[in-house]
Amino acid sequence: MTTCRLCGSASLASVVDLGATPPCERFLTERQLEEPEVTYPLHLRVCTGCWLAQIPPMITPEETFTEYAYFSSYSTSWVEHAREFVRGAVDRLGLGAGSFVVEVASNDGYLLRHVVERGIRCLGIEPSENVGRAARDAGVTTYTAFLDPGTGAAVRAEHGPADLVVANNVYAHIPDVIGFTKGLRALVADDGWVSIEVQHLLTLMERNQYDTIYHEHFQYYTVASARRALATGGLVLVDVESLPTHGGSIRLWARPLEAVNGPGGRSGPDGQGEPGGQNGRSRSDGQSRPGGPGGRVAALLAAEKAAGLHELSGYAEFGERVARVRRDLLGFLLDAAREGRTVAGYGAPGKGNTLLNHCGIRPDLLPFTVDRNPYKHGRFTPGTRVPILPPERLAEERPDYVLVLPWNLREELVGQLSFVHAWGGRLVFPIPNLEIVEVNP
Known part of the structure; x- marks a missing residue:
């Protein structure tokens, strides 16, 4: 690069x-x-x-996403997160039977199925053929394509402009960030909204979440860099929310420049828009649309600046913190092996493969991991070649420790894995620091 x-x-x-x-x-x-x-x-x-x-674009999205192993619906908490987002967006944006919602990278319809349930017209744009089929089987109309300006224009010409365009956990996955952003602008109505969820670089750095660095993620955003990226497509960042998902994410609310500076809105501090109602009207219930005059945007920009992320000094010590995670995890696994204690993994997420490869963890230290996704059963983790088995194998093998690879789902998984208490098993979380957890039945 x-x-x-x-x-x-x-x-x-x-x-x-x-x-x-x-x-x-x-x-x-x-x-x-x-x-x-x-x-x-x-x-x-x-x-x-x-x-x-x-990171350099060593592999293309086509290589990764045409046939994809990740199905969003296998995470109970993620489906619930999507349900709550839809509920909030319908209320805050006044969406109804006459509205149109588009989700980019809609996966297996985990989010849009909640839009369908509300009787709102919607369309998913999903590049992976296999997960797109699953969405269609679930009743979510899905168009198989990668988003670029041409795709956005074609969808708009056929289906009309979208009142809301959703792009959750995809803004980091595209190397052509400018072309993708222009595609978002092509999809959204001139008075519409774009909502993007993406991991926040601030929390990635503060919490040692280096395993979320992998070849599917081409870039990692601060609010400052996200605002610059949105501007390349004629979109203005008007609000941002902090979210707990994926260890710490931000939800970016953006609008076309026309909506911010035209009759439907007015310019706020630092070029931020102050949202009005749908088509420039106020809500009858007195509640505001996402935003206000950029207050939360300014607060997060200030937090990033205080952490040093708007200058080079803020990045200087990250490499040493990463090395410490590796040393601690390897030390634990080597000690367990010397003591004759058994360790199995839980989950086979993409982030887990960064961790396993960086630490050099192979079947001699981690004989197997389990995953709820049947697509992965009988396969092996890339690079480290750890077998992936159905979840039932944990109860059969009764390991002393369960290494939790999708640590971002901690709250959900501590409950799901409470059964390991029956044989005295404990959970191990490697990020942000090594932690061994007793579980209660």
């Missing part, structure tokens, strides 16, 4: 180098264990011009 993909600057500084790993969702079949496996450098850098953190 020689230049920033957002602003074109050649001033890119190293944040952390995780070596070379295979793509995190390229789970291996048994036959593929006898074949060579390609790895790619995984080196996070930050642009000192616009502060977008990024």
